[in-house]
Amino acid sequence: MRLSQDPAIDTVAKLGTVSVAMFAFVFVVMVPLYNVLCDALGINGKTSSEAYISLFAEVDETRSIKVQFIATNNDGMPWAFSPQVTEMLVHPGAANDTVFFAANPTINAMVAQAIPSVSPSRAAEYFHKTECFCFEQQPLDGNGEAEMPLQFIVDQELPADIKTITLSYTLFDVTSLMSGKVASR
Amino acid sequence: MGDHHHGPAKGLSRWLYTTNHKDIGTMYLWFSFAMFLLGGAFAMVIRAELFQPGMQLVEPGFFNQMTTLHGLVMVFGAIMPSFVGLANWLIPMMIGAPDMALPRMNNWSFWILPPAFLMLASTLLMEGGAPAFGWTFYAPLSTTYAPPSVTFFIFAIHILGVSSIMGSINIIATVMNMRAPGMTYMKMPLFVWTWLITAFLLVAVMPVLAGAVTMMLMDIHFGTSFFSAAGGGDPVLFQHIFWFFGHPEVYIIILPAFGVISQIIPAFSRKPLFGYASMVYATAAIAFLSFIVWAHHMYTVGMPVAGELFFMYATMLIAVPTGVKVFNWVTTMWRGAMTFETPMLFSIGFLVLFTIGGFTGLMLSIAPADFQYHDTYFVVAHFHYVMVAGAVFSMTAAIYFWLPKWTGRMYNETMGKVHFWVSFIGFNITFFPQHFVGLAGMPRRIPDYALQFADFNMMSSIGAFIYGASQLLFLYNVIAAIVAGEKVSDEKVWDGAEGLEWTLPSPPPYHTFETPPKIEEQPAH
Numbered sequence: 001m002r003l004s005q006d007p008a009i010d011t012v013a014k015l016g017t018v019s020v021a022m023f024a025f026v027f028v029v030m031v032p033l034y035n036v037l038c039d040a041l042g043i044n045g046k047t048s049s050e051a052y053i054s055l056f057a058e059v060d061e062t063r064s065i066k067v068q069f070i071a072t073n074n075d076g077m078p079w080a081f082s083p084q085v086t087e088m089l090v091h092p093g094a095a096n097d098t099v100f101f102a103a104n105p106t107i108n109a110m111v112a113q114a115i116p117s118v119s120p121s122r123a124a125e126y127f128h129k130t131e132c133f134c135f136e137q138q139p140l141d142g143n144g145e146a147e148m149p150l151q152f153i154v155d156q157e158l159p160a161d162i163k164t165i166t167l168s169y170t171l172f173d174v175t176s177l178m179s180g181k182v183a184s185r
Numbered sequence: 186m187g188d189h190h191h192g193p194a195k196g197l198s199r200w201l202y203t204t205n206h207k208d209i210g211t212m213y214l215w216f217s218f219a220m221f222l223l224g225g226a227f228a229m230v231i232r233a234e235l236f237q238p239g240m241q242l243v244e245p246g247f248f249n250q251m252t253t254l255h256g257l258v259m260v261f262g263a264i265m266p267s268f269v270g271l272a273n274w275l276i277p278m279m280i281g282a283p284d285m286a287l288p289r290m291n292n293w294s295f296w297i298l299p300p301a302f303l304m305l306a307s308t309l310l311m312e313g314g315a316p317a318f319g320w321t322f323y324a325p326l327s328t329t330y331a332p333p334s335v336t337f338f339i340f341a342i343h344i345l346g347v348s349s350i351m352g353s354i355n356i357i358a359t360v361m362n363m364r365a366p367g368m369t370y371m372k373m374p375l376f377v378w379t380w381l382i383t384a385f386l387l388v389a390v391m392p393v394l395a396g397a398v399t400m401m402l403m404d405i406h407f408g409t410s411f412f413s414a415a416g417g418g419d420p421v422l423f424q425h426i427f428w429f430f431g432h433p434e435v436y437i438i439i440l441p442a443f444g445v446i447s448q449i450i451p452a453f454s455r456k457p458l459f460g461y462a463s464m465v466y467a468t469a470a471i472a473f474l475s476f477i478v479w480a481h482h483m484y485t486v487g488m489p490v491a492g493e494l495f496f497m498y499a500t501m502l503i504a505v506p507t508g509v510k511v512f513n514w515v516t517t518m519w520r521g522a523m524t525f526e527t528p529m530l531f532s533i534g535f536l537v538l539f540t541i542g543g544f545t546g547l548m549l550s551i552a553p554a555d556f557q558y559h560d561t562y563f564v565v566a567h568f569h570y571v572m573v574a575g576a577v578f579s580m581t582a583a584i585y586f587w588l589p590k591w592t593g594r595m596y597n598e599t600m601g602k603v604h605f606w607v608s609f610i611g612f613n614i615t616f617f618p619q620h621f622v623g624l625a626g627m628p629r630r631i632p633d634y635a636l637q638f639a640d641f642n643m644m645s646s647i648g649a650f651i652y653g654a655s656q657l658l659f660l661y662n663v664i665a666a667i668v669a670g671e672k673v674s675d676e677k678v679w680d681g682a683e684g685l686e687w688t689l690p691s692p693p694p695y696h697t698f699e700t701p702p703k704i705e706e707q708p709a710h
Contacts (some may be wrong), residue, residue: 008286011358019350019392026396026426031411034422043489074415085484115414121487 002172017048041125047116052128052153059093060156067154069167072099079104079112079140081171092156100133100148100169110183114138114148123165127156137174192695201296204288205695206273207591209295213270214584216298218660220262221577223306225653227255231392232615232649233643236634248632249317250309256320259336260438261345262302263580264576268441269352270296271583272380274591276356278686278693279374281365281702286358294351301344308334319630321431321578323413326406326424335405339398346395353384353391360384365685367704371465374684375458378465379444382472386433389476394430397423421486436475439539439571440468442579443510446532448684449586450514454521455681460513467506467513474503484555493552500550504543511540526679527601531582534609535574542570545620563623569616581608581659588663589678593692594670600662607655614648622679 003013016113039048067090069083080103090096104110114134129135133148140146154165193199194209200212230251243251273291277284285291308315313332316322327335334680364373374699379583400411400423410416412423443464451458451564458464480488482495488496512537523529545567549558557562581604589595618641623629627638673691685704689697 003415008358008362010286011361012290012354015354015357015388019354019388022389022392023396026393026400030393030396030426030429031422034425038419041489043487096663113415121489170414174415 003034011120033058038177043121043124046120047124047127047129051132052130053122057093057156059091060169061091063160064089064091065154065158065162066164067096067098067152068166069098070166072168072170074170074172077112077171077173078106079110079171079173081114081169090154092154092158095130095151095153097149097151100150101145102138102140102148102171103145108175109139109141109144110173110175111137111139112176113172117168117170119166119168123158123162126158126162127149127165127167128153128155134169190556191280193553197471202292205287206277206291207290207693209285210273211236211273211591212295213266213273216295216568217263217267217270218263220258220266220302222656222660224255224258224263225656227251227258228649229653231255232646234632236646237643238634238636238639240576240633243632244315245632246314249319249630250315250614251338253316253322254305254309254317257305257316258302259572261342262298262305264438264474264572264667265349266298267580268380268438268576269349269381271376271441271445271580271587272352272356272696275587275686276359276377277363278689278697279377279684280360280363280368281685281698281704282359282363283696283699286363289356290351294348294355295424297344297348300441301341301348304337304344305341308332308337311337322398322401322426323427324401324420327410328401331405331430336402339402342398343395344393349387350391352696353387356380356384357388365698365701365704371462371653372704374444375447375461375464375468376444379440379447379468382468383437383440386437386472386475389701390430390433390437393426394434397426397430400426402442421483424483424486425480428482429476431482432479433472433475435568435571436471438576440471442535442576443468445579445586446514446535446584448517449528449582450517450534450536452586452679452681452683453532454518454523456517456521459516459519460509463509464513466507470502474499474506478503481550481552484552485559497550497552501547504547509541511536511543522681526585527596527598527605528582528586528679530602530605531578531585534605535578535582538574538578538609538612539572542567542575545570558623560628561623562619562627562629565629566616566619566623569619574612578608584659584663586679587686588666589670590686590689590691590693592667592670592687593634593673593690594666595673596662596666596670600658604655604658604662607658608652611651611653611655615645615652616648618642618644618648 002010004010037043066087069085071083073079073080073081082100082101084099084101088096088098100114102112116132116134118127129150129152131149131151133150138146138148147185193205194202200208203209213688231248234240234248236616273285276282311332311334313334316327316332316335316338318326318331322338360377400409403409404411404413404418410418412418412420414420447458478496478500480492481500484493484496497512525533533673545563549555549564549567583603585596622638622641625638627634676690677687685698685702686693688702
């Protein structure tokens with residue numbers, strides 16, 4: 001394909017197109033591809049950002065998995081944030097419930113977003129959340145408190161060598177994020 | 186002579202409005218040398234602070250600004266523009282073209298560079314100081330925690346990215362369309378080949394860098410969350426995008442250096458380059474591999490084992506085409522009638538030291554070992570062996586080699602040799618001990634260190650002062666040659682030099698090859 005009669009201009013037009021395409025490639029391919037790969041493969045300990053639709057499944061009572069909960073505040077986040085229990089023993093396939101507490105000690109209304117991470121990261125794709133406060137943002141009035149529910153299932157397919165799973169939440173202050181959109185995870 | 190055989194315009198307007206590839210090449214070279222001295226001054230501050238343990242001269246925040254600006258100025262201001270300058274001067278003369286394909290764009294791609302670096306340097310005077318997040322500007326250091334001057338940094342990167350893209354498009358258009366009749370691709374000098382491939386790399390990855398800084402800009406000012414976990418983004422994404430640019434970038438820096446060495450070693454060995462075709466294919470192979478190894482910079486960030494293994498093996502694979510090149514250079518010298526003028530000394534210095542840098546690179550490519558080396562002075566030593574002893578030595582060799590051709594005047598050979606030996610020794614005193622402190626665990630980018638690293642750091646600093654001072658000798662030698670150097674009467678200058686540029690008078694007239702030269706049957710490389 002010729003873009004110009006002048007061969008030099010033709011080369012320039014083609015290469016210019018390539019460079020514009022590479023700029024677009026970053027936004028329309030690299031970013032979505034990264035997120036898709038992380039979600040699909042559970043890379044980085046990322047758990048799915050959507051509620052798991054639980055299938056009827058046998059509860060595997062032959063083994064118990066220790067699930068630990070960690071709650072961390074991101075830099076500068078003033079809220080009190082903690083799990084009700086720091087660890088649970090669960091059977092793969094069974095649905096489990098727990099809650100996290102959050103309290104806003106300031107006098108201002110604030111909005112928080114919890115970001116989960118699972119360790120070891122290999123376990124991320126076997127850790128299903130049927131309900132999680134991290135699926136949406138948590139607003140709290142000044143001096144407000146909240147109990148935030150979490151319901152999860154550990155998959156029966158979890159590799160046998162994984163005996164302990166750590167679920168860590170980092171709480172971010174998103175009050176100043178101007179857009180009203182709900183964070184995707 | 187007809188009217189179009191005019192010389193250059195007079196005064197400042199000559200340089201502002203010039204579309205002549207030789208003028209623009211000269212401006213690129215002087216600009217990059219100025220940036221080399223500026224980046225070098227930053228390095229001197231770093232080494233002075235590290236001369237002794239404890240905090241002596243500068244605040245830790247300022248120290249971080251120095252490491253950041255040193256890296257940015259050296260990579261984007263000194264090394265890259267210097268090779269573009271070399272390309273401007275040499276590619277038209279090597280392929281028998283009258284000028285670059287797009288002379289006006291050429292003027293523009295140079296003249297937007299000085300404002301970009303003025304803007305970058307001016308951040309030093311701004312409130313909150315210059316960027317202090319390292320030349321790799323990882324998010325969130327460069328977004329959430331960045332000083333306000335980061336916006337100026339982002340625009341500077343945008344501008345120099347545009348400059349690089351225009352420069353490379355120009356080079357590709359020139360090589361593909363302006364070769365003299367008979368100058369087939371496989372007759373092109375290797376310097377032209379390596380630059381052609383480099384230019385393709387630049388067109389492919391500079392827009393990726395522009396994308397990365399644009400995302401930073403949007404995260405900082407427009408409320409997006411590409412790299413912010415709070416909004417559903419991921420800081421690790423930044424590292425993937427950055428290194429998808431950053432790894433090809435290191436070959437962008439070193440491939441033209443390979444080209445230079447491939448011109449100089451045959452000239453002083455008085456033999457044609459051994460394995461010309463394999464050199465071309467090896468260059469192309471390195472360029473291809475550079476796109477699939479980026480995550481070897483991120484072994485410790487967190488990756489599945491399969492990913493670590495893939496990036497480890499792919500990285501090791503690069504040693505194969507690079508080895509082809511090193512062996513070809515050595516074989517070119519084998520049984521050659523060698524002489525050791527300054528350009529040859531710098532080329533041999535390049536060969537030895539770059540190979541050491543290549544080996545430490547292989548060590549770093551081993552994922553399990555990298556967990557120890559990551560972010561230590563071992564990495565600093567490694568990349569200075571390939572950037573300084575690789576790119577800068579080859580650039581210095583190129584200046585000594587072609588200066589008599591460009592100016593028609595000879596530099597002082599004795600001073601050149603002194604420059605080489607002082608550089609070579611100073612460089613090794615600076616960077617060799619950094620391998621040891623790195624293996625012993627000294628982290629990079631810190632203004633203070635544990636006492637057991639004191640001796641090696643003092644050595645390093647002394648070496649750096651020696652190396653830095655030797656560059657002033659170089660500057661003096663070049664200026665003295667231009668002003669009052671002995672006139673060169675011979676067109677070839679060096680009796681082993683081959684190629685079209687050596688058929689032109691020294692200095693070449695302002696316009697050359699307005700009628701295409703006849704290409705002999707013998708390949709020109």
